Amino acid sequence: MKKVHPDPKAALDGLLHDGMTIMAGGFGLCGIPDELIAAIQASGVKDLTVISNNAGVDGVGLGKLLETRQIRKMISSYVGENKEFARQYLGGELEIEFNPQGTLAERIRAGGAGIPAFYTKTGYGTQVAEGKETKEFDGHHYVMERGLFADLAIVHAYQGDTEGNLIYRKTARNFNPMMATAAKVTVAQVEHLVQPGELDADFIHTPGIFIKRIIHVPVREKQIEQRTTRKRKDAAPAAAGGGAV
Amino acid sequence: MAWTRDQMAERAAKELQDGFYVNLGIGIPTLVSNYIPDGMTVQLQSENGMLGMGPFPYEGEEDPDLINAGKQTITALPTTSYFSSSDSFGMIRGGHINLSILGAMQVAQNGDLANWMIPGKMVKGMGGAMDLVAGVKKVVVVMEHVAKNKDGSESAKLLKSCDLPLTGTQVVDMVITDLGVFTIDKHGEGGMTLVELADGVTEGEIKAKTEGAFAVALR
Numbered sequence: 001m002k003k004v005h006p007d008p009k010a011a012l013d014g015l016l017h018d019g020m021t022i023m024a025g026g027f028g029l030c031g032i033p034d035e036l037i038a039a040i041q042a043s044g045v046k047d048l049t050v051i052s053n054n055a056g057v058d059g060v061g062l063g064k065l066l067e068t069r070q071i072r073k074m075i076s077s078y079v080g081e082n083k084e085f086a087r088q089y090l091g092g093e094l095e096i097e098f099n100p101q102g103t104l105a106e107r108i109r110a111g112g113a114g115i116p117a118f119y120t121k122t123g124y125g126t127q128v129a130e131g132k133e134t135k136e137f138d139g140h141h142y143v144m145e146r147g148l149f150a151d152l153a154i155v156h157a158y159q160g161d162t163e164g165n166l167i168y169r170k171t172a173r174n175f176n177p178m179m180a181t182a183a184k185v186t187v188a189q190v191e192h193l194v195q196p197g198e199l200d201a202d203f204i205h206t207p208g209i210f211i212k213r214i215i216h217v218p219v220r221e222k223q224i225e226q227r228t229t230r231k232r233k234d235a236a237p238a239a240a241g242g243g244a245v
Numbered sequence: 246m247a248w249t250r251d252q253m254a255e256r257a258a259k260e261l262q263d264g265f266y267v268n269l270g271i272g273i274p275t276l277v278s279n280y281i282p283d284g285m286t287v288q289l290q291s292e293n294g295m296l297g298m299g300p301f302p303y304e305g306e307e308d309p310d311l312i313n314a315g316k317q318t319i320t321a322l323p324t325t326s327y328f329s330s331s332d333s334f335g336m337i338r339g340g341h342i343n344l345s346i347l348g349a350m351q352v353a354q355n356g357d358l359a360n361w362m363i364p365g366k367m368v369k370g371m372g373g374a375m376d377l378v379a380g381v382k383k384v385v386v387v388m389e390h391v392a393k394n395k396d397g398s399e400s401a402k403l404l405k406s407c408d409l410p411l412t413g414t415q416v417v418d419m420v421i422t423d424l425g426v427f428t429i430d431k432h433g434e435g436g437m438t439l440v441e442l443a444d445g446v447t448e449g450e451i452k453a454k455t456e457g458a459f460a461v462a463l464r
Binding site: 028101104122 | 291292295300301302303304308309310313314317318319321327329331333334335337357367370371372375376380410411414
């Protein structure tokens with residue numbers, strides 16, 4: 001069975017239908033399957049539920065599908081950088097289900113691992129827990145969260161072989177490995193497509209069993225959301241903290 | 246004289262210990278990385294999937310595949326490791342991160358925290374904040390003591406109970422403001438205690454600007 005397809009359109013052929021649920025990897029604009037998102041936009045498929053940590057920025061990443069109103073609902077943890085998103089949401093055109101980032105990651109991991117639900121401390125006593133079952137274990141309170149499984153997952157990797165084994169690069173890994181496991185069909189776009197045996201089997205992040213289709217995307221300029229630098233003459237290291245979001 | 250943002254960050258850095266794994270939020274908490282004492286080894290975690298976060302890159306060396314949770318370009322260190330979001334939150338939820346320092350809109354005297362949404366305003370989402378406060382061993386909030394309203398008035402942020410939607414219940418261990426430092430006995434009955442005053446700040450000024458009840462045990 002050939003997993004390699006010539007282009008994004010061919011890789012998505014027969015997989016798209018209105019009202020479907022799609023998982024899209026990436027954190028901000030880092031590690032997003034942008035070529036596959038563009039092909040979904042071109043297909044015109046609509047009423048999508050999209051599971052993705054963020055919603056891209058205006059005109060980039062999932063921002064493309066928002067511009068064309070192809071998304072009906074987002075399941076995300078943070079959507080701060082997208083004006084079109086805010087406009088549609090405040091206008092009642094777009095539904096959003098906020099999940100704590102770790103709960104979202106674990107729901108996807110669980111969905112891919114055949115775990116229908118799990119308990120977490122995260123969100124106990126907050127809006128997130130409303131309407132959900134809670135349980136006490138060893139004196140601590142937990143909220144039950146359900147696993148997530150999509151019709152289609154689209155992921156971005158640095159290297160892949162024709163069997164679908166994937167290796168991600170740096171923080172572009174993020175949600176991609178779990179999403180690859182949590183859909184009926186997963187399509188991967190890779191920057192470098194190689195033959196079996198060329199990847200070190202000890203360092204494969206996503207085994208090929210999870211990848212049904214794969215495409216090679218040409219290496220091009222990747223987008224940066226917040227370009228932060230320090231001056232070379234700086235002796236002291238500049239702050240580079242993480243974020244609560 | 247109330248503390249500046251940098252002085253608040255410097256005070257927060259005193260909560261660091263050698264060997265700690267630490268997650269820093271956006272804003273003043275980010276500045277804490279400038280005050281890690283010489284000779285102390287602290288690994289910074291970025292919840293998008295990295296331990297051992299380095300400083301911002303030199304101009305021209307930005308890597309789009311290497312960002313922190315604020316989506317800023319950063320660098321790696323010799324100690325760096327990368328991992329998935331589920332592994333990242335596994336170490337957060339599993340209690341493996343020693344310290345989380347983050348900002349807040351409101352904190353209640355029992356340790357309840359509100360920092361993710363204001364009803365009626367555009368909600369951006371909680372990101373990883375709910376997971377961090379639920380899972381990290383010690384949670385330190387760094388924030389201005391009062392909120393300044395548009396009409397020039399001030400609202401207390403240290404409250405009896407939060408009126409904004411919560412990020413977590415009974416999660417905050419310590420609050421560092423521009424006026425002083427409070428500890429909170431989040432699992433017990435000890436409540437909130439004022440333990441330090443910023444230079445030149447009086448107990449009376451703090452009393453006037455704090456709605457929540459607190460004991461005083463200056464050290």
